[in-house]
Amino acid sequence: MTDTLSSLDDLRRALAAAPGADAAARTAAEDRNAQLTKPPGALGRLEELAIWYAGWRGDARPQLRAPQALVFAANHGVTKQGISAFPAEVTAQMVENFRHNGAGINALAGHVGCAMSIHPIQLDRPTADFSEGPAMSETELLEALNIGWQAVDPAADLLITGEMGIGNTTSAAAISHALFGGEAADWAGRGTGLDDAGVALKARVIASAVALNAPKTGFETLRCLGGREVAAMAGAIARARTLRIPVILDGYICSAAAACLAAEVPAALDHAVAGHASAEVAHPALLARLGKAPLLTLGLRLGEGTGAAVAINLLAAALAAHNGMATFAEAGVSEG
Numbered sequence: 001m002t003d004t005l006s007s008l009d010d011l012r013r014a015l016a017a018a019p020g021a022d023a024a025a026r027t028a029a030e031d032r033n034a035q036l037t038k039p040p041g042a043l044g045r046l047e048e049l050a051i052w053y054a055g056w057r058g059d060a061r062p063q064l065r066a067p068q069a070l071v072f073a074a075n076h077g078v079t080k081q082g083i084s085a086f087p088a089e090v091t092a093q094m095v096e097n098f099r100h101n102g103a104g105i106n107a108l109a110g111h112v113g114c115a116m117s118i119h120p121i122q123l124d125r126p127t128a129d130f131s132e133g134p135a136m137s138e139t140e141l142l143e144a145l146n147i148g149w150q151a152v153d154p155a156a157d158l159l160i161t162g163e164m165g166i167g168n169t170t171s172a173a174a175i176s177h178a179l180f181g182g183e184a185a186d187w188a189g190r191g192t193g194l195d196d197a198g199v200a201l202k203a204r205v206i207a208s209a210v211a212l213n214a215p216k217t218g219f220e221t222l223r224c225l226g227g228r229e230v231a232a233m234a235g236a237i238a239r240a241r242t243l244r245i246p247v248i249l250d251g252y253i254c255s256a257a258a259a260c261l262a263a264e265v266p267a268a269l270d271h272a273v274a275g276h277a278s279a280e281v282a283h284p285a286l287l288a289r290l291g292k293a294p295l296l297t298l299g300l301r302l303g304e305g306t307g308a309a310v311a312i313n314l315l316a317a318a319l320a321a322h323n324g325m326a327t328f329a330e331a332g333v334s335e336g
């Protein structure tokens with residue numbers, strides 16, 4: 001697989017040609033799961049999670065040894081419309097905080113032994129205000145996609161992607177509205193803490209941005225309404241798909257990035273599960289459009305990859321049960 005995407009067509013082709021999960025490993029994991037000392041299905045979604053992971057790892061009893069967290073940061077021209085409760089300077093300030101290990105994702109990725117790296121992307125060059133025209137040129141989009149594409153460690157056995165970018169819940173909402181329709185207000189949430197008047201303004205900005213840009217494809221939606229960190233997340237999730245690295249999706253922004261891939265190639269997210277439903281009001285609806293049921297609903301509204309990092313605990317638990325439990329035969333327990 002190429003290390004650099006030379007065009008959007010290149011990415012589309014790579015996604016369309018990406019291998020699926022290993023059917024034999026998946027079947028072997030299902031067989032093992034059926035023999036474990038519990039009533040069938042008694043570990044609920046933990047069973048599903050272990051089998052999903054086994055299929056994508058190509059191993060009926062996989063270990064989780066090398067999870068990777070990628071956090072991308074960028075600035076958004078649309079912040080000048082007053083759509084965030086925080087000023088755009090916070091993006092760069094938080095990048096310093098990530099570097100000093102002080103952010104939520106540092107603590108939560110560290111807790112599960114997940115390697116984390118921070119990738120600021122041209123913080124001094126915000127994308128264009130998408131309420132006035134496309135956020136990025138095709139060249140800028142491709143650059144950002146490549147940053148994500150190249151950041152994935154081919155030796156990782158799990159990927160989570162996170163972001164930092166003041167204004168990016170407006171980008172996520174605009175992407176969702178463009179891809180899935182409805183009213184702009186259905187997709188606009190409080191983000192970092194807007195009041196009702198702030199959310200109403202945000203919905204108006206989203207409505208006019210989508211009407212003005214009117215993107216017709218997933219990649220056009222990402223180019224017109226995304227941001228550099230949103231595109232980098234999409235690039236990383238896509239690369240993981242081509243490398244068969246399983247992904248746990250994070251919140252609203254991560255899911256919107258992923259949705260742009262699925263709009264291009266429906267199987268693009270087959271390797272991904274939804275870590276959580278965030279408190280951002282439209283995140284559950286977005287996940288439903290993607291056909292993903294969230295593992296957790298904890299009221300998180302931080303982004304950065306934090307919800308996905310918390311969900312790694314569930315994957316670890318699922319694998320502990322799957323790999324560690326005795327079978328009926330081993331334990332001499334009668335099957336029903």
Ligand SMILES: Cc1cc2ncn([C@H]3O[C@H](COP(=O)(O)O)[C@@H](O)[C@H]3O)c2cc1C
Pocket residue numbers: 083084085086090094163164165166167168169170190191192193301302303304
């Ligand atoms: C201190 C701080 C740390 C954060 N970490 C993630 N976000 C989250 O909030 C931002 C999106 O919300 P909005 O669209 O309302 O600006 C993103 O940067 C997201 O990652 C943060 C926000 C703040 C203020």
Ligand SMILES: O=C(O)c1cccnc1
Pocket residue numbers: 169191192250251252253254278279280283300301302303304
């Ligand atoms: O859903 C998210 O990831 C989210 C929600 C609010 C603010 N930042 C991120």
